[in-house]
Amino acid sequence: MNHYSSGDDGALKAVLFADFFSGQLRPPCTDETFCEALLPIANVCLIQYQLEALLLAQVKECIIICRESVKETLSKFVETLKLDMNLHFLASSQWLVAGDAIRELDSRGDLRPQSDFILILPGAFFTFNLAEVVKAHRTRREKNKNWVVTCCFGQRSISCSCDIARLEDGQIIQYSSARKGKLVVPGIMNMTDYCSRIEIFSNLEDCGIDICAPELLVEFRENFDYDNIRDFIRGKTDGGEGELLGNRIYGHILSASTDFACRLTNMESYFFVCFGFVHRWSYPWTVEQFPFHTTNYEYRRGPKYIPSVCTLARSSHIGRCTVLGENTCVDENAVVIHSIIGDNVKIGPNCHIRDSIIWSNSILKSRVSVCQSLIADGVVLDDDCVVSKGSIVGPSVLVDSKTHMPKNSRLVRSNLLSLSNEMEDLNIDSSVAVSREKQVGSASSYSLWQETLDETAQQQDSESSVDELEQIDRKESEDIAVVENREEVSATPDSLSFKSSSSSSPPMERKVALQEIKDTFQRALEEQHPPETAVLELNALKLALDIHSSLILRVIFPLLLDKLGVQGNTSQVTQQWITFFRYWSGVLIKFCPHSLDGKWILKYWKEYCERRTSYQKYFSFLVQLLYDCDVLSEEWIVEWYLEQVKSNPHSVWIQQLGTFVEWLQEAEETSSESEA
Structure with missing residues (x-):
């Protein structure tokens, strides 16, 4: 295999995947021109956080990989950011998996990295400085060119749980995720003949952040079985090439106290990151102190983040851990607790919003109740609507008055669900059963799907000792909040209703x-x-x-x-x-x-x-x-x-x-x- 330069002779490049090719996070994002990189986190798009983190790592050039249908939207958006970074787009409508995009990148001489580069997988959110990780990777490469990848892992599993085993020098010898099986203990024990210590880490968060050598691109060119970089890692460790000779993969474990990183792969992880940011877990990045914010936020004890331009009625109540967007209007006797409200949102009188995220330009008329749910852009909820826990209302939906959305339901445009391939885009698989269809809105153009909950999984959740511990922790935090303010209950990101049914065993x-x-x-x-x-x-x-x-x-x-x-x-x-x-x-x-x-x-x-x-x-x-x-x-x-x-x-x-x-x-x- 040819060896390339370590990266000291050129500007540091990054390759950023802007969206999932499988449509994993698309239930609220039914527009084909929308991608996961545009998901708002405390009213700032995900890609803005990613690009700012890359700037801190002294990246001078970034290649953004996306589908052809979202290229124009993304390019127009990033033009408004005016970054001190060269941005290039690599897009196609023919790619089926991320590996196809990597292989095309390898074939593009004008874009192909010639030295070590940063690879950001879809949905990766991180606030730590990558510069030190890149420096350590280059130091290892100077001593041994076989170090081809450095993978970053968080110490708290949120959405992409994985287990790894590594040698005392940090080399990964086994990698497994919940989707791809478990570690093989006998294989790990066999390695004790070659080293004095083996470290086993369970329930790590695969952050989707890798430092890669250009040899990685050659591996994808020669192996069409690799759908993504994690398949490459499994192939090297399971096949024996990553044991002692050949390509070596380093496992970098992030600090649990200072490094905040997670991948947005489902609604649970999306809510976790959003409210983790509000709770200031991503310090020094905070809602009121972020370079891309055009809104001037005032930080208040709670925490609460109130923009300089908004309208709050005297009798309204803004509770703890709440972010209000610019030009937001909160009417008389409305209550907003532990929620993130986008720009230009109108909240009518006597509305009650708790533990929810509402994107921009939505209107909630009088006596609307929203609990632990997501409301997308341009939604209108008429009088006396109730949106129950775990629900999602898609963009531009008009919901008639007195409509009651049951728990864990989805409200989207009917015409987007008419074809089976569009249902796949919405990530509605065999685990989501269509149990009820209801026409709402004056044009009768929207359908309500309710997700069928697995009673067995519910029973298992109640028996799980892990859930028992989480419930006790939540109860303690809620008791403290009640003492501080009887009208407010502090909810953690973990307490939201977007739970993955695969998180517990039968x-x-x-x-x-x-x-x-x-x-x-x-x-x-x-x-x-x-x-x-x-x-x-x-x-x-x-x-x-x-x-x-x-x-x-x-x-x-x-x-x-x-x-x-x-x-x-x-x-x-x-x-x-x-x-x-x-x-x-x-x-x-x-x-x-x-x-x-x-x-x-x-x-x-x-x-x-x-x-x-x-x-x-x-x-x-x-x-x-x-x-x-x-x-x-x-x-x-x-x-x-x-x-x-x-x-x-x-x-x-x-x-x-x-x-x-x-x-x-x-x-x-x-x-x-x-x-x-």
């Missing part, structure tokens, strides 16, 4: 997963496996079964308790317990990372003692033992104790634990005084 699969975890750890207990081996086996199951650490904890802790005996005198029993938990504490620590997990351990141990009276006198002893073994933290124990005091101050458990908690609090005070 009940039968969960039962199988629970049984497999139980059998694996039971065998480790009986055969006295080293704790490190048990952790490795459970981690492998976590990756293979796509489950949360909390679920593993809820299986292994009861098994540990069942191994505890109370035969003999108190001294013998306590000594046996000390030896047992000091041996297995490392496993508990690994799968008990959250305060809610620690409180669950205390709750379960209390209930365990209630069912087995012979264990009751050891309740406080085991709590202290778990504290000494670093399984339970001081904060978790004190918080749980205070919660129990409020609910039942005279319980036997409070009396047993009281002395120990007092000691913890005194030790904390002494430590604080010493530090002071």
Whole structure:
């Protein structure tokens, strides 16, 4: 294979995919001239954020890849931005997948990158500085030309969940996404012969941001099986070429605290990014401090973002985490909470909007209710309309008065759904059933589809320990918000109704997963496996079964308790317990990372003692033992104790634990005084 320059001899280029060829984000965007790059995030289009981030990375030239039908719209839009960057468009109506566009780019001598370049996949939103990532990539390339790609991964999975295994030098040896299967643990273990350490990361966010060498284009030219760059990565890792020789792919893990990145692939991720931006998670980029903003926003505590040009009635109420667009009019007694309102939107009297996004030039007449929904451009909602959770109203739709949209429904133009290929453009697949059709509007030109919810998935969601933790977190945040303002409830982006049905496993699969975890750890207990081996086996199951650490904890802790005996005198029993938990504490620590997990351990141990009276006198002893073994933290124990005091101050458990908690609090005070 030919080698190219590392990029120091020329200006840095970027290749930006402006839209999905599969139409993944097109339910609200039925116009063929619209693409995902024009999706507004806090009233600024996605492509503006992308281009600004590329400017910060010192990109001098950007190639924008899109469909032919959206090229004119995009080109006119970016002309208005007046960027210090050369922009070129590469468009075609013949491409079926992203790989086709990459192969055409390789054939274009005038556009083809001759050195390292940045590749931005469709829907990628990021606010961190890519310059350091590019610099590190070039440094690796100077030492070894086989480093052809650097992939960026976020530490919180939002829309593009993936698992990776990499060597100690950062080389990815396995990559899997929810769509393409799981990691192969035996294959990973075989690599231990060549390196001293292998890192396994689960539930990362594939940000869709890559630093690529020009050799990548040759790979696509020679392999027509590659639909996208992720197929290239799988091909190199699964085929063995990415193990020790040949092309090498580096996995760059972003900082969880400072680097904000996500891919917009569905409505859930779109809402997450929009409200994450409002919540200032993307700092230093904020609503009121962004270079492309032509609107002068005033930041108010809440946060609230109010433009200098808008009309707010005296009796209207603008709640927390709300953005109002320019020339927005909010009439008497209207309430807007935790929502993003576009430019030139008219909100009539007594309207109520919560946890929603409304694009520009829409009109909501009197007594309209919108909850956790998306309203596109140019929509008119007549008097007394109700838009329920998870609904989407397409552009230029006129909805008659007193229309009630059921949950998770879509309202779009009927003529856009007349042909099967247009339904594919709207991303209405076999999982979305047409359960009701209703003609609305004076011209009877719009149809209402209601998405059929999978009852099995709903049942599974209620049983999932992950959902249980999220619900508790939401409840805590809502309680705090109610104290601050009884009229407002702070909702996180995760609490919105746009949930992917693929995020949870069917009940039968969960039962199988629970049984497999139980059998694996039971065998480790009986055969006295080293704790490190048990952790490795459970981690492998976590990756293979796509489950949360909390679920593993809820299986292994009861098994540990069942191994505890109370035969003999108190001294013998306590000594046996000390030896047992000091041996297995490392496993508990690994799968008990959250305060809610620690409180669950205390709750379960209390209930365990209630069912087995012979264990009751050891309740406080085991709590202290778990504290000494670093399984339970001081904060978790004190918080749980205070919660129990409020609910039942005279319980036997409070009396047993009281002395120990007092000691913890005194030790904390002494430590604080010493530090002071």
